[in-house]
Amino acid sequence: MKKHGCTLLICLLVLSLVLTGCAGFGGKKGMYTPGTYTAQAKGYGGNVSVAMTFDTNAISEVKIEGPDETPAVGGKAIEQFPGKLMEAQSADIDGVSGATYTSKAVLTAAANCVAQAKGEDINKKTPVADGTYSGQAPGFGWTGMLKADVTFKNNVITDIKIVEEQETYTGEIFYTVLDKYIPRILEAQSLAVDGISGATLSSNGVRGCVEQAIEAAGGRSSEWYGEVAKSTKTVKKEGYDVIVVGMGGSGITSFLSAAQAGAKVFGIETTAKLGGQSATTSGPMAINSKIKMDEEFGGKEYIDADAVYKVWNDYCGADAKPNMIRLAIDESGETLDWLIKDWKFQFTPMSSFVLSPYPDWKIWCYYGGETKNRFGTNKTYMFENAVKAAQAKNSAAEYMLELTAQELLKDGDEVVGVKAVYHDGTIYEIYGKTVILATGGFIGNADMMNEYLDGPANTIALTVDDGDGINLGLSAGGALMNPDVPPMVHINQVANLIKNNDLDANGKQVLTSLAIATDALAVDRTGKLWNTKEEISLAPRYRYYNIYTAAQIEDIKTKGLKKVNKSMFLDQGGTVEAGKPIANIDEILEVGADYQNVLVGDSAEALAKAIGCDGSTLKGSLKGVEGPYYAVICAGYAYATCGGLNVDAAMNVLRADGSPIKNLYAVGQDSMGVLLSSGVPYTPYGGQAQSWALTSGRLAGANAAKYALGK
Structure with missing residues (x-):
């Protein structure tokens, strides 16, 4: 009997250990599996990463990173969250006022970490009720929020319909969200889908609406961030004469000019639409356009080009390049005529700039047309129509949207193409004889703003102008020209x-x-x-x-x-x-x-x-x-930065010794420092930046085609 009793006692002790998770006699099983768990979620400007360390029954450390969040709001919110999460010992806490998207990202990623530590299936979704539910969230527009109706059936999002918005009041880029972002959410059934480049805030607004609808339908929005697979393919494209990096105003005029010259052209654009920052500007300066002279001034010159040159050159002092100022002035009217005559652009009559100290100088015109938004006429259709016309005339002219240049391809020191990544992760290696950099300056690059200027600035419109073109030029041996010109703050x-x-x-x-x-x-x-x-x-x-x-x-x-x-x-x-x-x-x-x-x-x-x-x-x-x-x-x-790469009259990027990189060109805000001066803001009349974008692009496209075709 004693032997059997002893055996029974041992069995009971073993069973007790199993039931308590080996935590000791009478102990309780821990809430978490100890370790450090990480997760990401979409914030205001990009991904927010959370790393949480757990011991058996507690959160012991929280680290959060959000390098793309705004420092003043999102950054300050991130600073507060580790303490909040530690104090609450839970991800079920309130966000920080004013930091809606950053807060949501932190709490979504934190909930994911907690679920991992508890051993829960992070891919499992709490069921949502069938039906249509509404959500409302701020987007890019500053006069009202986005509102969406989201329909669910069998735990699937079947429709996202925008029922109220102010985004189109500020421009045309919101249509890319309707046409691309919403269908991608529906296809992936995940809110981890990347926002549309150039329309990040509008994408955030749609995502915020869907999150609210999920919660209203009884679900948990943090569970709708399943990983979206990225492509690992590489595609090689060869045989181009001219590669244009950026299809805003300067890139499009480069594309049009090169295609018109008979070159095989390939355009690369990060955003999901053509036009870039030029689609948000009012219009260009144009000195003595022949069309405008004939239509509005009885065939006479309407401005003294020499007087404009003197004021401009005196204003900038010794820093600017006088020959480039002269070029910008003398070619601006020709560019306007070319856009009107060859590409059917529309412009209003010439006028003076309202803030100019020279009210008699009628050197500025607006983009024309009937459809209006907060930034004036809808210009996207003019850019799109011009590119279509170029392709109709030259079947070798191509472009891709949502394709971002990453680096220049080289053979030794010679530039032979561009490596770029598509929104789905596919890598493109595009080879050509010349490259034109047209990426719009570096207003969206905080590191460059800190290095060359007085730190990041608030921005209006696009922030994808993040210095890619300038950095590509530097990687090829190019030199800078006045990168510390103050940004265009209007x-x-x-x-x-x-x-x-x-x-x-x-x-x-x-x-x-x-x-x-x-x-x-x-x-x-x-x-x-x-x-x-x-x-x-x-x-x-x-x-x-x-x-x-x-x-x-x-x-x-x-x-x-x-x-x-x-x-x-x-x-x-x-x-x-x-x-x-x-x-x-x-x-x-x-x-x-x-x-x-x-x-x-x-x-x-x-x-x-x-x-x-x-x-x-x-x-x-x-x-x-x-x-x-x-x-x-x-x-x-x-709007944009002003300084960039040093260029000559052909728009070739110059090395530090002043010699040109023969097959590399820079236009628009990637090169406008040649016209301006360190420490002096812009110029005292309007439209100069847009004029330079259009004119430098026209000249670079023609020169690149001429070089590539051996003419």
Whole structure:
């Protein structure tokens, strides 16, 4: 009996160990399998990565990276999340105000990590109810949100229909989201599908709508981020005369000119549509177009080209290349005539630039046509029609959208082509005799903005202009020309547009008015007084701070704004009246602070800490004005950078010793530094950048074709 009793006792002990997970007598099984787990999700600007370390029953460490999120909003949110997740010991927490997409990405990736640590099937989706559910989220448009109806059947998304949007109010690129992004979500049944290049924020908006619809249907949106397979194929294309990298204004005119000369041309474009930043501009400068002279000025020249040259050259001083300024002026009218006559572009009558100190100079025209959006006429169809016409005349002219150049292909030191990646991951090796770089400068590259300028700027329209062309040129031995020319900043607004309903349009207008007022006490990032009528492109980090005291805010509450200031292009639609009390000004400032548009300090020292400047400097600028203080941030919004690669009159990229790289060319914002000067913003009249894009492209295309064809 003793022997059998002993055996039974041993069996019971073994069973106990098994049931407790070998955690000791009477212990409990842990919640997690110890280790570090990682996951990614789509944020505001790109992927957000989360790494979470678990011990048996707790989250012990959280690391988050989001290099493409905006530093002021998404970056600050990322800084807060490790502590929040550790404190809650859960991914089921609230996001950070003002950082909707970054917050959602962090929490989605964190939930994935938790599921992995628990041993759950991360590919399993909580069932959603059949039916149609709505979602609403901010996109690119700043006057209203996107709204979508999403239909589910048998746990599958069967339809995504946009029922309300303001995206087309700002341009044509939203149609690429409708035509490409939505079908890709439906096909993949995953929100991990890459957004459309050039339409990232609109893609984010659609994704946000679908996430909300999934939650409304009883599902968990974090479970709809299944991995989307990428192609591993490599495709080789050979025998081209001219390869054009970038199909915005400068790239398209390069393409048209080379095709017209009989060259076999291949165009590469990162975004899902033609036109690039040129589709958001008003129009080009054109000096003495023969067509315009005949139509509008009785056959006479309408501007003294020598006078324009003198003003331009004197303005830029010794840094610019006089021969290139002369070239830009003398060829601009010919380019306009060529676009009208050969490619059926439409332009309005010549006019002066509203902000020019030379109001009698009628050197600027708008793109013509009838269909309008916030940036003027719809121009995409003109670019598309011109490219189709070139292909009809030259069957050897090709292009691909959503194809991004990665590096120049070389044979020794000679450039022989371009390596590029398609949106699905396919690698293309494209070989040709010449390459034209037309990628639009580097406004979207934070590292280059830090290296050559005063850091990243707020941007208007496309941010895919991330320096690819300039870096490709440098890799081939090219040299830079004035990369530190201040960016084209034409618009002022709050630093971080509030696109959702946390404030109504009137509240947003009040915040805008405070930010861009020109009669407020203002300081720059160093705490020094700033003249609000100065070029904001010269302000440190392209922003300044309008400072209001508590007494001034109380005055606005009871008496209203003395003047209502509206932002050009970026107005959000409010109808605030001057002199009308604003009873909810405290709420407006509080929301503004949530979005990093308003900094608050009870003392000069506290405000200096919020701004990040020297306390004694700020105190001196305040000149004894008593707090508390509210600093409303005014930020400049840039179209593009101006400096780039050095080129000669043929648009050949030049080496540091001034010798040309015979088969490599650079146009548009990739080379506009030859026309401008370090430390001097742009030029004192409008349309010069667009004119250079179109003119340099026309000349480069012809010259590249001539070289490639041995003429």
